[in-house]
Amino acid sequence: xxxxxxxxxxxxxxxxxxxxxxxxxxxxxxxxxxxxxxxxxxxxxxxxxxxxxxxxxxxxxxxxxxxxxxxxxxxxxxxxxxxxxxxxxxxxxxxxxxxxxxxxxxxxxxxxx
Amino acid sequence: xxxxxxxxxxxxxxxxxxxxxxxxxxxxxxxxxxxxxxxxxxxxxxxxxxxxxxxxxxxxxxxxxxxxxxxxxxxxxxxxxxxxxxxxxxxxxxxxxxxxxxxxxxxxxxx
Numbered sequence: 001x002x003x004x005x006x007x008x009x010x011x012x013x014x015x016x017x018x019x020x021x022x023x024x025x026x027x028x029x030x031x032x033x034x035x036x037x038x039x040x041x042x043x044x045x046x047x048x049x050x051x052x053x054x055x056x057x058x059x060x061x062x063x064x065x066x067x068x069x070x071x072x073x074x075x076x077x078x079x080x081x082x083x084x085x086x087x088x089x090x091x092x093x094x095x096x097x098x099x100x101x102x103x104x105x106x107x108x109x110x111x112x113x
Numbered sequence: 114x115x116x117x118x119x120x121x122x123x124x125x126x127x128x129x130x131x132x133x134x135x136x137x138x139x140x141x142x143x144x145x146x147x148x149x150x151x152x153x154x155x156x157x158x159x160x161x162x163x164x165x166x167x168x169x170x171x172x173x174x175x176x177x178x179x180x181x182x183x184x185x186x187x188x189x190x191x192x193x194x195x196x197x198x199x200x201x202x203x204x205x206x207x208x209x210x211x212x213x214x215x216x217x218x219x220x221x222x223x224x
Binding site for chain 2: 042043044048056098101102104107
């Protein structure tokens with residue numbers, strides 16, 4: 001199984017809503033990532049978890065709250081988002097060693113109204 | 114962080130080879146050169162990576178200049194399914210620095 005599964009695929013939420021994005025992998029990878037991608041732009045790193053601990057936060061606003069309950073799951077909790085937060089949110093996991101690769105999910109397309 | 118420079122867009126005819134260039138003049142000795150591509154409506158996918166020597170896999174070949182300041186991703190026979198944004202990325206596995214995507218090259222494959 002070389003898949004990273006993200007749910008939901010699409011999400012529409014209001015600025016006062018609370019929602020969560022979910023990411024799952026069963027490749028035994030111990031590093032997991034959240035990226036944000038605006039239309040026609042490259043992915044931008046948001047958070048990195050290593051061995052279930054947050055290792056990198058790229059100065060992301062607190063309305064985005066990541067969580068890594070176990071080595072296979074990564075969540076992104078959303079609260080009080082702004083319309084400019086509308087984007088594709090991508091999850092990835094990383095294999096280790098010199099042959100390291102990132103495996104990406106298909107993303108959650110988020111629209112904030 | 115070492116940066117990469119790629120052309121914004123390139124075109125190729127179907128079933129012809131494609132050479133996608135990438136400049137990385139500030140590359141360090143521990144930077145690996147990674148290529149990912151992103152097909153429409155999908156997350157990026159790994160294509161190939163290398164350090165110093167040229168590399169081949171089932172998807173593509175990676176040619177790395179002797180001074181490592183540039184590299185070329187080679188698709189040997191482009192198909193319509195190869196139309197995607199191709200990202201050249203430097204990854205320093207000796208540090209905690211992560212994969213940072215540059216602006217990439219939009220490849221259009223013409224039938």
